[in-house]
Amino acid sequence: MERYQEEYNTEKYSVLVQNAIKHYDNFELSVSINIPRGNIVGLIGENGAGKSTLLKLILGLIKREKGKIIVLGSENINLNRNLLEDVGVILDENVIPENLNINQINNVMKSIYKKWDTKKYFDLIKRFKLPLDKKIKKFSKGMKMKLSLIVSIAHNPRLLILDEPTTGLDPVAREQILDMFLEFVQDSKNSILFSSHIMADLEKVADYIIFIKNGQVLIDGKKDLLIYEWGVIRCDEINLCKIPKNSVIAVRKNDCYYDVLINNKEKARGKYEKLIIDDAFLEEIMLICINNDEEVKKRCLG
Structure with missing residues (x-):
């Protein structure tokens, strides 16, 4: 199931x-996706499926070997200083200087981002009740993540990754x-691509879901369609063989029955x-x- 469109429209897609x-040594990532403006796209898959690699490719942090990647109309995000102003990023290795406090972070970011919005920054700091004078190294994990998100938004980007x-x-x-x-994303020009293992979060806010398995896009579609139209049949093999092949997406074998x-x-x-x-x-x-279980699918569904 894919919604990927090869033709790029900068007004429609970020x-x-x-x-x-x-x-990599024993791994290949090979993907084609679009991120539509005004939407939140959730990226899912087990550890090692290629989620973080895809995000780093989009950001230009690692080099692709083939293919094309366009971000906000540009093919070379890491070479475009103005474009970097329009992208907010949180990755595992993000580092906000932990020996600084909230006020000092503001001064640092003002020197980095031309569009840094000090008012927005402190409005969000107040909203999330983060302490102004405490050094970041004394923040809890939740406080640090809130600060990272505030920093990623306070320079008014169009895309969050x-x-x-x-x-x-x-x-x-x-x-x-x-x-x-x-x-x-109330601003229709903005969009978010975020990976998560917390499905409840994605069910709350995502408009689209991209599921990567072994470096390949297996599912790419509207979240509501997945949840409201798809279903799971619990049955034995005799009944499994009666289900039309074009209705079946995947089959999981359990001890005494199948999840279809x-x-x-x-x-x-x-x-x-x-x-x-x-x-x-x-x-x-x-x-x-x-x-x-591809063997079961082939045996029962042809």
């Missing part, structure tokens, strides 16, 4: 990744950050009244796809 390839921004935070802090995401991920649960409920057909949520969609 990012185009076209046939981008990157190799964030790697696991809510991991390890308490529910209150996560909700505050997700609310900020939703506010950011399908693309139209309401149609299936009308056709298979005696079978258990549950709603599909992002976590189970990902788990079934990760554990997809």
